[in-house]
Amino acid sequence: MDDIDRMLIGLLQEDATRSYAALGAAVGLSGGAAHERVRKLRERGLIRRTTVEVDPVAAGRGVLAYVMIDGNAWMGGTGEALRAIPEIEEAHVIAGPASVLAKIRASSTRELQAVLRRLFEIDGVAGTRTVVVLETFFERGVHVPGPSGAPPAGPHDPAVQARRKPSTSHS
Amino acid sequence: MDDIDRMLIGLLQEDATRSYAALGAAVGLSGGAAHERVRKLRERGLIRRTTVEVDPVAAGRGVLAYVMIDGNAWMGGTGEALRAIPEIEEAHVIAGPASVLAKIRASSTRELQAVLRRLFEIDGVAGTRTVVVLETFFERGVHVPGPSGAPPAGPHDPAVQARRKPSTSHS
DNA sequence: CAACATTCTGTCAATGTCATCCATGACAGG
DNA sequence: CCTGTCATGGATGACATTGACAGAATGTTG
Structure with missing residues (x-):
């Protein structure tokens, strides 16, 4: 569970129809590697499932x-x-x-x-x-905390970092 | 917005990775037809987007x-x-x-x-x-109401029905 | 402490599946 | 009868998925 995994989850929360190639390019990885990481995220249960978000008003639940x-x-x-x-x-x-x-x-x-x-x-x-409820400001998914800001468990820094800093010359 | 659309939405809420062929078979339609219906559901905004469901506990939000x-x-x-x-x-x-x-x-x-x-x-x-919150019983997506039960707007029955009952011999 | 083994995770390429598009055909309503 | 709507089925290209291989990090052993 490093920064790249967090970015992948964030990207998939925004739009899970993205191709693995695009996903990999966004995080500086090949499509295959991105696929493998997402597969493991599902396996570990961090990603429960892929679903669609339905507009409650359009669905007659205003x-x-x-x-x-x-x-x-x-x-x-x-x-x-x-x-x-x-x-x-x-x-x-x-x-x-x-x-x-x-x-x-x-x-x-x-x-x-x-x-x-x-x-x-x-x-x-x-x-x-x-x-x-009179008006909904927003409804969104679970925010996955990053290392910057507030550490998840306490004020210890596990020194997690991206495994690589590639000269990502993706066009 | 008929029964088939509602079924499609329900199926996609369960698992949006399903193939359009499987989707069509489940509702008694060809893959192409299912694809077209889902495309229109997105276009009309009834399906807002495709996203992933993240486990809050695993994400460090217990x-x-x-x-x-x-x-x-x-x-x-x-x-x-x-x-x-x-x-x-x-x-x-x-x-x-x-x-x-x-x-x-x-x-x-x-x-x-x-x-x-x-x-x-x-x-x-x-x-x-x-x-x-001490314990969560469940959290789920918007339920799309069907014609049986309580009609969304009032007691008028638009006589919506499945357009066809094909002898769907999907293996 | 150094050499080696192991494991993890990446790249690249091949392959089969599937999304997507298009032409055609059936049906209902005006 | 004509027209709009909607489904079918096939063609095609994109993409998911897998396997072989390589490099780095970690652990093990002499």
Whole structure:
């Protein structure tokens, strides 16, 4: 996991349709080497999968809301129950003012209401507090931290560096 | 935008490395036809882009938190100020108990604290309430609604149907 | 400490697969 | 009947994928 790997991930996050040749040229490597690195990144699970990003509005999911869910029991299978609701895009167990936080995308406030109704049918759900999103500034992928800035684990410098500084005379 | 388009989007969300031939076979179309449909979906902006999904933990971003930001001014350029912080993955203007909701991924609680400190340097930020995520049930892409279930806009049925049911003898 | 072995990662070239384009044909609606 | 839309099937060139080989970094041994 060096700088080149980080650059590759960044480039693929921007546009995963890039050819390996272009990818290699961008990081100062041959196409084959870039291919091999990306293959290993997938193998190691750092890159989970390749997917497409869908426009929520065009897909008829123009209403976004976050819901804090209060629970009165331990909610064993809550994760599965929430996963079964397609409008729920994320669900997390949280520490703080509620038990679970869910991200909901609906086609209308009316459908949002229907989803909330379904939440109450889940065992252990005692209450909900809904936060409606008025405008989204941005949504983006995970930022892969680089060596400059803040070191990932602490203030020790593992002296990672690019394995080579080629006189990259790519045209 | 018919059922076949929805299926194509769903398949591509699962795995965008699939070949167009496989894609076509899955929906009962030739490879060329599937290619043309996907091309139009991109053109229309329904598919924004192709990207890779990165494992946050492997990328050194094991700590996830949501932060509600209170503002005392109108915060004109707040969106840009938040975008400049790479640890912030999403930022939304919300209606309710705060002005802005941000999703933050940090490598440690210490780094999370550093991000919070940076938030207070933004003009108009008066306070924050942080919700730390203990466990993530799931995170997934936008669900594209189908005709069965709840119609997107209202109870009118445009009578969309598959154009053909070929005897797809794909091996 | 030096010579060697091992391993990792790169370049280059060959090959098969696949994206992409084009001409043609079927179907529905005006 | 004519026209626009959409699918098929084949041709072609680009690209993913693989294998052989080379150099550097690291570890091992005398």
